[in-house]
Amino acid sequence: MNFLKQLIEYINGDFAYxxxxxxxxxxxxxKTPLSKKDFLRQKEQRKWQKINRCC
Amino acid sequence: MLKNIxxxxxxxxxxxxxxxxxxxxxxxxxxxxxxxSSLWFIIACASFQLIAYRFYSAFIATKILVLDSNLATPAFxxxxxxxxxxxxxxxxxxxxxxxxxxxxxxxxxxLAMQFGYLPGTIWILLGCVLGGAVQDxxxxxxxxRRQGRSLGRMIKDEISPLxxxxxxxxxxxxxxxxxxxxxxxxxxALMHSPWGxxxxxxxxxxxxxxxxxxxxIRPNGVLEASIAGIALFCLAVYFGEVIHNHPTLSLIFxxxxxxxxxxxxxxxxxxxxxPVWLLLAPRDYLSSFLKLGTIALLALALLIFQPDIxxxxxxxxxxxxxxxxxxxxxxxLFITIACGAISGFHALVSSGTxxxxxxxxxxxxxxxxxxxxxEGCVAMMAIIAAGxxxxxxxFAINSPSAVLGSDPASTISSWGYVVTNQEVNLLxxxxxxxxLFSRTGGAPSLAVGMASIFASAFGQGMISLWYHFAIMFExxxxxxxxxxxxxxxxxxxxxxxKQVFKFKPKNNILFAIFTSFLVVSAWGYFxxxxxxxxxxxxxxxxxxxxxxxxxxxxIALAFATVAIYHKSPNKKYCLITALPLAFVxxxxxxxxxxxxxxxxxxxxxxxxxxxxxxxxxxxxxxxQDLELAKRMIFNQKLLAFLAISFMLILWIVVFEALREIYxxxxxx
Numbered sequence: 001m002n003f004l005k006q007l008i009e010y011i012n013g014d015f016a017y018x019x020x021x022x023x024x025x026x027x028x029x030x031k032t033p034l035s036k037k038d039f040l041r042q043k044e045q046r047k048w049q050k051i052n053r054c055c
Numbered sequence: 056m057l058k059n060i061x062x063x064x065x066x067x068x069x070x071x072x073x074x075x076x077x078x079x080x081x082x083x084x085x086x087x088x089x090x091x092s093s094l095w096f097i098i099a100c101a102s103f104q105l106i107a108y109r110f111y112s113a114f115i116a117t118k119i120l121v122l123d124s125n126l127a128t129p130a131f132x133x134x135x136x137x138x139x140x141x142x143x144x145x146x147x148x149x150x151x152x153x154x155x156x157x158x159x160x161x162x163x164x165x166l167a168m169q170f171g172y173l174p175g176t177i178w179i180l181l182g183c184v185l186g187g188a189v190q191d192x193x194x195x196x197x198x199x200r201r202q203g204r205s206l207g208r209m210i211k212d213e214i215s216p217l218x219x220x221x222x223x224x225x226x227x228x229x230x231x232x233x234x235x236x237x238x239x240x241x242x243x244a245l246m247h248s249p250w251g252x253x254x255x256x257x258x259x260x261x262x263x264x265x266x267x268x269x270x271x272i273r274p275n276g277v278l279e280a281s282i283a284g285i286a287l288f289c290l291a292v293y294f295g296e297v298i299h300n301h302p303t304l305s306l307i308f309x310x311x312x313x314x315x316x317x318x319x320x321x322x323x324x325x326x327x328x329x330p331v332w333l334l335l336a337p338r339d340y341l342s343s344f345l346k347l348g349t350i351a352l353l354a355l356a357l358l359i360f361q362p363d364i365x366x367x368x369x370x371x372x373x374x375x376x377x378x379x380x381x382x383x384x385x386x387x388l389f390i391t392i393a394c395g396a397i398s399g400f401h402a403l404v405s406s407g408t409x410x411x412x413x414x415x416x417x418x419x420x421x422x423x424x425x426x427x428x429x430e431g432c433v434a435m436m437a438i439i440a441a442g443x444x445x446x447x448x449x450f451a452i453n454s455p456s457a458v459l460g461s462d463p464a465s466t467i468s469s470w471g472y473v474v475t476n477q478e479v480n481l482l483x484x485x486x487x488x489x490x491l492f493s494r495t496g497g498a499p500s501l502a503v504g505m506a507s508i509f510a511s512a513f514g515q516g517m518i519s520l521w522y523h524f525a526i527m528f529e530x531x532x533x534x535x536x537x538x539x540x541x542x543x544x545x546x547x548x549x550x551x552x553k554q555v556f557k558f559k560p561k562n563n564i565l566f567a568i569f570t571s572f573l574v575v576s577a578w579g580y581f582x583x584x585x586x587x588x589x590x591x592x593x594x595x596x597x598x599x600x601x602x603x604x605x606x607x608x609x610i611a612l613a614f615a616t617v618a619i620y621h622k623s624p625n626k627k628y629c630l631i632t633a634l635p636l637a638f639v640x641x642x643x644x645x646x647x648x649x650x651x652x653x654x655x656x657x658x659x660x661x662x663x664x665x666x667x668x669x670x671x672x673x674x675x676x677x678x679q680d681l682e683l684a685k686r687m688i689f690n691q692k693l694l695a696f697l698a699i700s701f702m703l704i705l706w707i708v709v710f711e712a713l714r715e716i717y718x719x720x721x722x723x
Contacts, residue, residue, distance in 0.1 A: 036274065040274040048331045048335055053154060053157065055398060
């Protein structure tokens, strides 16, 4: 059950955003973190600049 | 006491697995009859892989790489919440498998069935456990120990800058050839197929709708959007039948190879320059779920149905006279089946995202070695799907029209595989296709095989729907690889131009359009010459793809050998990558030499060019025919040049790797 929850969170991007916020808060900088929407949009953009689909 | 019982039980279990595997393999190799059950293949593959995973990968993990769960992986050491994120091992496994498993392990084994089922089966079983899985696991480990660095960077840092540049050019070349050959497979599968063309065309607006939903409405609604998208894909398959039966609409979607090739080229260009959220990302979500789901469904159907393999163990085409591609088993089997046995492209994924998200070094065994074994299983499923077809039907679908001539059934029957025109036409009607003769490229015969398996396991009434579902499944993830490959090649080219020419673009959008145009023109050219080739293009482009993929495997294995040699106290351990490297270098060089210099015009590029030149010299060609002949000579010489370049790139990296080993030894 726990794995299923993790999987759904991973697929939906909630897992990535949680991690982003965790690291962002650790850095303790004054800036405002990105919204979930903006973060996921940027993540998508980064993903497709690298090889992640094979033959 | 309990420990001893457990040990004895474990020993007995592995002994049973070994006996079952050995017996099944002996059955596959020795049974010569009308047909053989696919269960033999399933048991042989499962036993072989289980033993390899349990013992060989454990040996590599503990003795050679010495995996250490106490060491922080880059995901922990550099946890940045963006690229480096510790992730659950089964999620990383799924992520890695979805990344490495493309259309290659389905298409290559299908084409290689012209030799019979035995050569492909042996190569997939051995190549996967001794070559491909070792390469993937070692490169993944090396990248983890080097903060998630890419293969190119590791080669540049640890072998030489020259080897690094050679690897970069090799990577760009393989991406271009890969896209061209995959585009060819899609075009050949959809040529004059209104049902298939409609279904695949519909996947583009469906992906865009899903993209808009995820961008504007719910960015974290991937799961629900993907389920809805796949349901819409299935509806597109269903309504394809209406198009197929409609007198006017069927004509709109009944398109020639040239038209479809140009459409694919335009599509590739748009996918590379449009924002990723609109087309590429949603299509990838849909294709990933569809890919994993269909593979699981196929495995389930095979276990339920256990169809008989009708293709003989060996055909007469082992002598090199095959209708699908020319050339003998050695070396051509080993470049026809790359993915599924050993695929260099995997090294790019193993040194890409995966090393950045693994949370425990011990998981390298499951993710690196295990994922490749699963890809080997996919390749075995492709062997079974092609093998269940009557050999006559298999050759009718996969042989180009130039080989089959005006009376295809008689030609195939003369090879000893009896088939009638009525049988093939009836099958085409059942599948909802206009014809199944000369539907080269591997995808249609794989779809017929998959449809037969699905229909036998889940209901015969829907066989045409299953066929078009299979075509849609293949086309969707081929097009995803095409989109993603074009975009990545564009970025690689941009970096290359910026670095080499010290160029800083003033307008990034114009620069992106320019580089996308260059990349699409490069693969589009090869796609087009493949489509207009009278022999179907597969004989020309697939070996080139196989050679480039094995070249990259050679590059990755050369680096792995150097890294193990330097790291391991026992230098002999580097043989685990050095032996596959020696094999890959030999097979690739042999194939390149054959493809370039063979006097046989169906194999040698230059022999074909000379033959056309003789036709021109004889003065029999005029006007358009003369122009076509001149272009054909240029194309054959271009292909020969590319093949030689692949071999030289491989040799440069291997030479530099040997030099590095020698240099380090001198220092000691």
